[in-house]
Amino acid sequence: MSAGRRGGLADEIVAYVRGRILAGDMKPGEKVDQDAIAEALDVSRSPIREALVILGQEGLLDVTPRRGAFVASITREDVIDHYELFGLVSGRVAALAAERLSDSEISELRLIHERFEAATGEDHSKLNNEFHRLINTAASRRTRWLLRHLERSIPAGFYAFTPGWTEQAHTGHDEIIDAITRRDADGARRAMEEHLHAAGVAAADALTERGFWQDAS
Amino acid sequence: MSAGRRGGLADEIVAYVRGRILAGDMKPGEKVDQDAIAEALDVSRSPIREALVILGQEGLLDVTPRRGAFVASITREDVIDHYELFGLVSGRVAALAAERLSDSEISELRLIHERFEAATGEDHSKLNNEFHRLINTAASRRTRWLLRHLERSIPAGFYAFTPGWTEQAHTGHDEIIDAITRRDADGARRAMEEHLHAAGVAAADALTERGFWQDAS
């Protein structure tokens, strides 16, 4: 950890380990060696242990008291299901948004949506975040808290926006906006649930691409 | 931490701090002093820091990089909302249970329910857990994972079964069982959502009783 970091090393280590797992670099069931990370990143085990605790809470690691941390054995079903749950909560929020968002907020949403359509590469992820974040302003504090957790937990909101998925996402956003504009709460819920289900499939496919799931050694 | 503990001190510290917060002993906004806990429990700061990370993830503490951990300012609305979300997920599981539980499992559920009715004091919490756990067998692995988190997070599943709440819980369970027996998925969902909403109100009231929310100093 070369840069003159002054605090919050654990967060960087979390990002590092999560990245390696999601990249398919560390396989499910594999042991996470604290000393190995310590050497790789040139840090002590203190912040590493805190990072492993966080990843354990997120569900990416199984942490057993005296045995250590292991990469969780996540199945395709887990990922699909995770997004389904994400959709359950997001759907409720979308329904609220259809009722509570002001007209000007809806205009802003549409603007973000149009920029998404025109955008390229990296920007898609950023604009996607903006899109969902604006909708989520309709949710309670606690709901937003839960969404944040679901988002960073497991393989959510990480995968690259591949050409195919970008197109699909655009269609999904389109339907969501339409329903919200119509003030159709139930339609917004359904559209959001379907959108996130599709996102789950896309995420699972992306993980398959990366050689996630199991070790073919 | 007198007993000859061999590993997993952090979990005990989590329980200790969470207990103190939920008991209204540590007030929202108050700083959590690592040294103070270290002295009180006679442990080093290493496991304490891991405990604070966990409690931060749970939402009971606000942890800021170089400033320390503070008791989160949880409002009554947060608690109500938390249970609402809990109900959203549990409701979906109840709907699944109405479709998927075998007849013998439903009989078992009814048995637990009858024991709950007859039970006294401490047993209510245990039987309540059994009741919900059996229903949750109908859920996917990931859903159970989320429920576990929602359950231990914030003030959920902690409060004492006061006479009034026990009665209310019994009524709620009754309706849930009826709907499941009728194989009425949507009815089970509604019954579960209502049950957990009532639980949220009960929890919020219990916290009020304990002098939670704010410091009247």
Place this chain on the structure above:
DNA sequence: GTTTTGAATTTTGTATACAATATGTAATTC
């Protein structure tokens, strides 16, 4: 040949030590 047992080694968990930042207090300035 397989299983069991028992040290040697590795790795985790906790404690302590040290460095850097934040906090609190008092003196100084306007």
Place this chain on the structure above:
DNA sequence: GAATTACATATTGTATACAAAATTCAAAAC
């Protein structure tokens, strides 16, 4: 007198040290 600055203190974050448990591997027993 209020605000600001400089210094002293306290507290956090990270590194290192040490103790205990788990894993490994080889020798011995069956």
